[in-house]
Amino acid sequence: MTAQPAEPHTRLRPTLPTPSMVTLLQAIVSYPAVTLLMSTTPAPRMLPEDAERLRGMAREAGARLTSEALTGIRGTVLRPLADLAEEAGRGATTEAIAIFVSAATRAVVHLNVLVADRVVVDPTFATRDLVRALHRTPRHVVLTLSQREARLFEGLGGDLHPAPGRSFPRRAAGAEAAQRGERGMRVQERTSFYRDVDRALGAYLRVRPAPLVLVGAERELAEFRGNSANLGRLAGCVHGSMVSAPIADLVPRIRLVIEGYLRSRQQEALALLEARADGERAVSGIASAWLAARAERPEMLAVEEGYFYPARVDGSGELLSPADDVEHPEVIDDAVDELIETVLRRGGWVALLDDGALADHDRVALTLRTR
Secondary structure, eight states, X not given: OOOOOOOOOEEEEEEOXXXXXXXXHHTOOOSOEXXXXXXXXXXXXXXXHHHHXXXXXXXXXXXXXXXXXXXXXXXXXXXXXXXXXXXXXXXXXXXXXXXEEOSSEEEEEEESSOOOOEEEEESSOOOHHHHHHHHXXXXXXXXXXXXXEEEEEEXXXXXXEEXXXXXXXXXXXXXXXXHTTSSOOOHHHHHHHHHHHHHHHHHXXXXXXXXXXXXXXXXXXXXXXXXXXXXXXXXXXXXXSOXXXXXXXXXXHHHHHHHHHHHHHXXXXXXXXXXXXXXXXXXXXXXXXXXXXXXXXXXXXXXXXXXXOOEEEOTTSOOEEEOSOTTSTTSBXXXXXXXXXXXXXXXXXXXXXXXXXXXXXXXXXXXXXOO
């Protein structure tokens, strides 16, 4: 393999992963694309021992590439990689860090999930842990509601902030008088307010679709749900009068709802796999899934989170064979990561399941669209 000509590089700020960021990184095809993945101890500044491990991983990647005698990579890949590792060692940390460097791209991403420490040198970046982080800490929308006021938030990981735009917060007509006790909110007034809130919520979700969490008193949420047309991705509810609660009080309660939502998504994935298998529209095992993802119309890829598969690919790109010599330039460090990218690129979706959940399917299975 030869290094690609250098292009003006894209510098991404250190941040939590977002779907658009993952899509950008998955689009990069340029050997060598170097990925460093390392679990870290959350701290305001990376611990010295973590910083040294990260620098060691950068040196390991450098040694692998130096042994390949590639031309033109010292300034485009090796030096930027060392600089990013050094820079990251002086910054704050979460549960893990990922560094991506190619001739055209530089990215440092913080993750709220643990990862298996590894150095990946391939034609594409290793983004499976970013996909996993999105599944474990998905972007979500939170609507806090009372009879008189509604607020909307965007959530990602442990971060919660007011949703962009001018549609929220919303207040009911006559709400100030009602708060002063001059009169209560009539049923028709509440219904009108809830429908107004729902229209604004629907407009927001059409542009920025995401799972939804409702927060409010049980009676008020029941009334709102009876008037809402935008609950197709309702993750769950937090009961309590919390429309004015501090964000710090909301986050832990919302996290419980999202965790329950993710557990239900795993059961949905297993149910879909069973249904498609009965109709002979599912394949099991990495080799079959690899081939079907290219030859058929992938619907859902189900894979166990801890499953990694270093492999060689034949000249046609369709047949896999296992490999032990991961550092060899012709070996894909993780064919599962490549398979995930293929399924997403071809319009399918990915379910990352607990280890052992797919024991009857050799740890990975692919469902195929019925039409």
